[in-house]
Amino acid sequence: MTNPHNWQKSTFSGGGDGDACVELATTPGTIHLRESDTPNTHLTTTPTPLAQLLHYIKTGAV
Template sequence: MNWRKSSYSGGGEGNTCVEIASLPAHVAIRDSKAPARAVLSVPAASFAAFIESVKRGSQSAE
């Protein structure tokens, strides 16, 4: 899997965030501080809806 970190990652090596990997029908999510531990997988459409909701929420807070 090709894992990506957010551009908002903090810390010395950007390891205080979650990472995501796109799969054909799902998005995999893991803790960047413990990448060998459990991975959460959600349907891609649900993840996209979640991200859009977060974006709308942050825009209304500005």
């Protein structure tokens, strides 16, 4: 498995150098999520399940 290198902070994380943020990175075919205060632990998913999760969070509908 390819490890991601270009992590990006969520735009909702606020400013500054704080550790309270979610970061995303992509590799071919996968999306990686981590919390900045535990950078060695991350979740790996694909675009479809992540899109479904975000849809549910935004709308409450499956």
